[in-house]
Amino acid sequence: MPFHIEISEPLCSIIVAVSVQVKSQDSTTEPPVQIPKPQITLNVAHKVLYKTERVTLSCEVTGGPPGLQYDWYKNSEDLGEHQHNITASDSGKYECKATKGAMSEKSDSYTLTLEDPPQPQVRSDWTEAFHGEKVSLQCVIQASENWNYMWFKGQNKIVSNDETNIQGNTLTLSVQSSHDGEYVCQAVLQDRKVTTSMSTPYSLTVRELPQLKLSVESQWKTFYPTEKVTLKCSVKEDSDKWGYEWFRNGAPLPKDKDKDISLPGNTLSISSAKAVHSGQYTCRGRHLKRTPVTTGQAEAVQLHVNDNTPKPTITKHKWFEPFYSNERIQFNCNMPGDGWEYHWHKDTNPRITNPELTIDSVSVTDTGVYHCKAQRGDFSVNSETLQVTVKDPPQPQVRSDWTEAFHGEKVSLQCVIQASENWNYMWFKGQNKIVSNDETNIQGNTLTLSVQSSHDGEYVCQAELQGRKVTTAKSTPYSLTVRELPKPELSITPEWKTFYPTEKLTLKCSVKEDSDKWGYEWFRNGAPLPKDKDKDISFPGNTLSISSAKAVHSGQYTCRGRHLKRTPVTTGETGAVQLLVYDTTPKAAITKREWFELFYTEERVQLHCNMSGVGWKYHWYKGTNPPIINPELTINSVSHAHTGDYHCKAQRGDFSVNSKTLQVRVQARPPASLTLETELSDIMTGDMTLRCNITDGRQWNYTWFMNGQQLNESSNVLKVAGNEETIKSEFKCKGRNVVRPLYSALSDGFIANNIIFKRKILLAISGCLVCCIVILIIGCIVLKITRKPEVKETPHTDLFFSMTDSKNQTASPMKEYIDSSPTELEELQEKEELITDRTSVVHEDGVIKDEETPASEANGLTSFKGR
Helix, strand or coil: CCEEEEEECCCCEEEEEECCCCECCCCCCCCCECCCCCEEECCCCCCCEECCCCEEEEEECCCCCCCCEEEEEECCEECCCCCCEEEECCCEEEEEEEEECCEEEECCCEEECEECCCCCEEECCCCEEECCCEEEEEEECCCCCCEEEEEEECCEECCCCCCEEEECCEEEEECCHHHCEEEEEEEEECCCCCECCCCCCEEEEEECCCCEEEEECCCCCEECCCCCEEEEEEECCCHHHEEEEEEECCEECCCCCCCCEECCCCEEEECCCCHHHCEEEEEEEEECCCCCCECCCCCCEEEEECCCCCCCEEEEECCCCCEECCCCEEEEEECCCCCCEEEEEECCEEEECCCEEEECCCCHHHCEEEEEEEEECCEEEECCCEEECEECCCCCEEECCCCEEECCCEEEEEEECCCCCCEEEEEEECCEECCCCCCEEEECCEEEEECCHHHCEEEEEEEEECCCCCECCCCCCEEEEEECCCCEEEEEECCCCEECCCCCEEEEEEECCCHHHEEEEEEECCEECCCCCCCCEECCCCEEEECCCCHHHCEEEEEEEEECCCCCCECCCCCCEEEEECCCCCCCEEEEECCCCCEECCCCEEEEEECCCCCCEEEEEECCCCCEECCEEEECCCCHHHCEEEEEEEEECCEEEECCCEEECEECCCCEEEEEECCHHHHHHCCEEEEEEECCCCCCEEEEEECCEEECCCCCEEEECCCCCHHHCEEEEEEECCCCCCECCCCCCEECCCHHHHHHHHHHHHHHHHHHHHHHHHHHHHHHHHCCCCCCCCCCECCCCECCCCCCCCCCHHHHHHHHHHHHHHHHHHHHHHHHHHCCCEEECCEEECCCCCCEEECCEEEEECC
């Protein structure tokens, strides 16, 4: 009977099948049972089995009878196991026996080998690492099965995270300080309960990155253009294993971009500093072999390179310009920054190497140009030059605008020294030292005298320098003369003393002696006149000017002189001048002579302008025309151009008064028109009839002129015989009346010239036309009476008519002619009128011209009007 023994483990499944052929034989009833040879089977896919696994052996009997009993042996020893399957935990030779009744059959031996699990080993190139490096550890097992790996640091199992990563048999560390220590690994066989032992501990040392030190070789960190700068980056430990990277303001410094910067070894060298080199410099180390390993950046060094190089400053102690002999000089030279050495020079000669230069007792020979030079290393800067002047004490001079003074004046004398230092001054009159009192006052370098007669004489001064032991010599004597006051005089311009509002007037105050040295004070009614209170009053020079007089300016005016330079000095007051200013200004009055509200041309206009008071000039104005300067305005022959508004202006000085406006209106005289009337009798005789006409509706008498000579005719019609003299003469006319206007305008001139000849030509042409028409009519009538009866024949064109086709009713040619005769007569009359119209005259410059002046008809006859 076949059976199976199964051994199940998580990582390994082994089935050993033992086939046993059992033949049961009953000695009495059944024949003996044959049992096939058992076979030990192990169902496993693994080449190597480990002791920690559970292995199942099966005793398989193929085709065996049922009810078999099994026995198991290891290394020929009975295991006491009687099952179809057994679990093997040790290596050895296994056998099984199948038994049924008296029959049994034993299998061949099966060698089972169980090995101890392998011990892994940790392998790596890393025994030490710096913070931040990537370190890989490998867990190595000689067996080639599929293992799952576990890593431990100490007793703690490592899991993958941001700092540790397990991939296969490899543990990768992003090294932190906590990663320092021993690491072990262990492996578990996939799908089998086989776990290796722990590997031998592997020690990893985590080292801190070395600290860098960044230093500047010079003691200073502020530099000037062209100075040399050297920075040094240092690692104390294993310095030969490190290279260096440089940064400015956080950005890497390229090696070849700036020709002034070089990076030899662990230094940064700036051969010629510039402002662009300013900034925060740092460095960091990079491991020469493990290039990803970099140290942290060194503490930054701030470098500042100025845009320009200042000059050293010279500090002066108790500086004076100038110094006087035997005084002390002390200078100090300073340059911003550290490490400077100072050298003093006078002119081009070196003087001393020291920040301070002191001369305890100077002399004139110490005068010169000084400067200091600040130097550090190869770099040096010169200061500005300082001029030192040493002089002997100066001699003062007495100065004043006063060489003479009036009693009571305040006179100032100044003790002047060309040097501008602070001096204390002493004054002397003669040999006597002057002290301050009621009449003499000393303030600074000024001596002020309230002049008395006793002050006439000579004055000298002397000075002592404040805070310095320097005293001058005495000045040259200065002479002062004391004099009496002059008397002023008061006059007025213009000469009158009565004024109108807004007029200008000037009062003049004069001092005969030294008049250019005096100013003036003014009084009205005994009270001083303030300068800024009345904007209409000004005080230029020695005058009082009222730019626009008002009634408040009336009063008694006086003045007195005040010396321009010696202002306390005033003269006595002058005699008073009485001024009167009216409250209002009347208008200029216009007197009219022979005045009319409406003037006719050629009449006379006469006006007179008057203003009360004296000194007036009169100006007459019409519109924008230039004024006429005269009290009287006379227009002897007025014209339309004189129409307008007139006024006069009365003026004296800059003051003027306008009159009221007076309107002058001018009307043209009634026009007289002269016309030539054409009567049949005049055409036949060659005479002329002239008519003078005025169309204003009044009765007029007339005056006629020939060539400017008055004719003895007073009616409006003038008959003139046509002869050689009259046809070349110019005729004019005008009307006369007994009320204004007394006469009309003169008519335009009229000259007949060849108009008589033209009339005769016109008469001849007209006669000829009439005769031709009469003869034509008579001829037509005769032909009508004497013509023969009609004969039908070929149409024949006659002088007077032609026949048409007999089918048409044809009118008589004579009848047609007669019917059309009125039309022809009308055409002839139109032609005559055209000729007559064209024979017109225009008077221009005394000559009659054709084809310009239209003709007019009167009583059926043509007349010609002179223009």
